[in-house]
Amino acid sequence: MPEATLPIALIGLRAVGKSTLVAGVARRLGRAALDTDAEIVRLAVDRGLVPGTSDTGAVFRALGQEAFRDLEGEVLADACARRPALVIATGGGAVEREAARAILRHQAVAVWLDAPIEVLAQRMRVDATDRPALFGGDPIAELPQLAARRATWFAEVSRLRLRVGKLDPESTVRAIVEALEPYLARDSN
Numbered sequence: 413m414p415e416a417t418l419p420i421a422l423i424g425l426r427a428v429g430k431s432t433l434v435a436g437v438a439r440r441l442g443r444a445a446l447d448t449d450a451e452i453v454r455l456a457v458d459r460g461l462v463p464g465t466s467d468t469g470a471v472f473r474a475l476g477q478e479a480f481r482d483l484e485g486e487v488l489a490d491a492c493a494r495r496p497a498l499v500i501a502t503g504g505g506a507v508e509r510e511a512a513r514a515i516l517r518h519q520a521v522a523v524w525l526d527a528p529i530e531v532l533a534q535r536m537r538v539d540a541t542d543r544p545a546l547f548g549g550d551p552i553a554e555l556p557q558l559a560a561r562r563a564t565w566f567a568e569v570s571r572l573r574l575r576v577g578k579l580d581p582e583s584t585v586r587a588i589v590e591a592l593e594p595y596l597a598r599d600s601n
């Protein structure tokens with residue numbers, strides 16, 4: 413499929429800024445934005461799996477990781493199939509399943525947003541978003557383990573890796589859009 417018609421997927425560890433940045437990137441590219449974590453909550457509520465007041469953390473705990481990843485895979489596949497193509501904020505764990513990695517690699521232009529663990533930890537300390545621990549302890553303390561576990565997957569599925577730890581949100585949006593230019597222009601040559 414021509415790259416210019418593919419969705420853009422922002423990937424990377426929790427708190428790197430995917431949800432914060434997706435609307436800005438979408439606006440600059442003239443596309444609609446979608447956040448898979450928000451869609452998972454919507455779907456889980458629609459299906460009566462959780463109460464209407466739930467957020468991502470509550471859904472994750474209520475369903476357990478396996479069922480959460482099932483929903484995440486479903487949402488990601490639907491989002492990547494939508495046309496006109498979207499800009500998608502994925503969840504930090506979107507690369508955990510092989511099927512989801514295949515979608516990100518072949519049916520999207522995935523942009524790996526990368527930042528030092530200390531930056532992510534500091535953001536998680538001040539951000540109120542409920543981010544569940546995957547290994548039962550402190551969600552901040554497990555960041556090094558998650559970074560080590562997921563780095564190869566992020567590298568494998570992404571076409572671009574951007575180090576964004578030192579940039580403010582607006583500059584990060586600009587950097588993402590600039591880095592994407594060759595991909596989006598390629599088919600109009």
Ligand SMILES: Nc1ncnc2c1ncn2[C@@H]1O[C@H](COP(=O)(O)OP(=O)(O)OP(=O)(O)O)[C@@H](O)[C@H]1O
Nearest residue numbers: 426427428429430431432503504535539579580581
């Ligand atoms: N330069 C920056 N870019 C993006 N977010 C920033 C920046 N500086 C601080 N933040 C803050 O960091 C947090 C980033 O959280 P956000 O929810 O966007 O991350 P995420 O990548 O979507 O995480 P998750 O995988 O858990 O969904 C927000 O509170 C945001 O305001």
Ligand SMILES: O=C(O)C1=C[C@@H](O)[C@@H](O)[C@H](O)C1
Nearest residue numbers: 426449472503504505543544
């Ligand atoms: O790092 C993770 O595995 C997660 C990140 C969030 O975006 C959510 O998708 C959920 O909290 C799991």
Ligand SMILES: [Mg+2]
Nearest residue numbers: 430431449501
């Ligand atoms: Mg998010």
